[in-house]
Amino acid sequence: MAFFSRDYEVFLLLAAPDAAPLWQAAQWTPFAAGLDGLIAQARGKAGVRSHQYNPKGKSIAFGRLGWNATSHAKWTHTAETTEARFMSxxxxxxxxxxCEKDDQAPDVFLALANESLLGLAGKPLQFSQRLVCAIATDMGPEAAATLQAALAQLAARQDAVVFARTHRQWGRASAYGGFTAAIQDMLIGGLFRQDDPHARPLDDAAFREPWERLAPASA
Structure with a gap:
């Protein structure tokens, strides 16, 4: 099986404009805890990377990050965080x-972005955060259900304006060899038909791919 041809359940969550940022420790810690068991099922330890900048625009180095409490504490924000601007x-x-060594796409993938730092400063935003999560279908339906349940709870807490899922391969074969349109590229360049998703309604026509809308968890 080619790297890009693995099948996935992919979930999208767009948080309300006034939702608490998921990069805040108080928000991330319970969300991550709900995924700990899922991450532990992967064929190897998880790796995390975060792009953040100081007020002068210089990238902040966090060193090697994993999926554990020590690493989470390094990049998440608290009331004492004043010199970091979270981007992704x-x-x-x-x-x-x-994944590169195995020539196999990841078992679980997650990508998060701060909408206000994506070149839209000063514009009214329809949502404040983008979150894409994907799990390989060969991990089993129970694993996908666990991920969906955790995201449904988050969607409720963040009053998500969009909570949806789709089914697709990691990427699509390119006529020039290799693949393109990978899940890892969806967050920034692969979700919307227009460069500015805040300039039109977030209906089906706004998205590049078909998404099935989901209900957040009930209170």
Missing amino acids: LEAWAPTWTV
């Missing part, structure tokens, strides 16, 4: 280096 986060289980 990726988590691969197993790490991207293992």
Whole structure:
């Protein structure tokens, strides 16, 4: 099986404009705890990387990050965080280096972005955060259900304006060899038909791919 041809359940969550940022420790800690068992089922340890900047625009180095309390504490924000501007986060289980070595896409993938730092400063936003999560279908329906349940709870807490899922392969074969349109590229360049998703309604026509809308968890 080619790297890109593995099948996935992919979930999308767009948080309300006033939702508490998921990169805050108080928000991330319970969400991550709900995924700990799922991450542990992966064929290798997870790797995490976060792009954040200081007020002068210099990238902040966090060193090697994994999926554990010590690593979470390094990149998440608290009331004492004043010198970091969160832009994005990726988590691969197993790490991207293992995936490359195995020539197999990850078992679990997660990507998060801060909408206000995506070149839209000063514009009214329809949502404040983008979150894409994917789990390989060969991990089994119970694993996919666990991920969906955790995201449904998050969607309720964040009053998500969009909570949806789709089924697709990791990428699509390219006529020039290799693959394109990978799940890892969806977050920034692969979700919307227009460059500015805040300029039109978030209906089906706004998205590049078909998404099935899901209900958040009930209170």
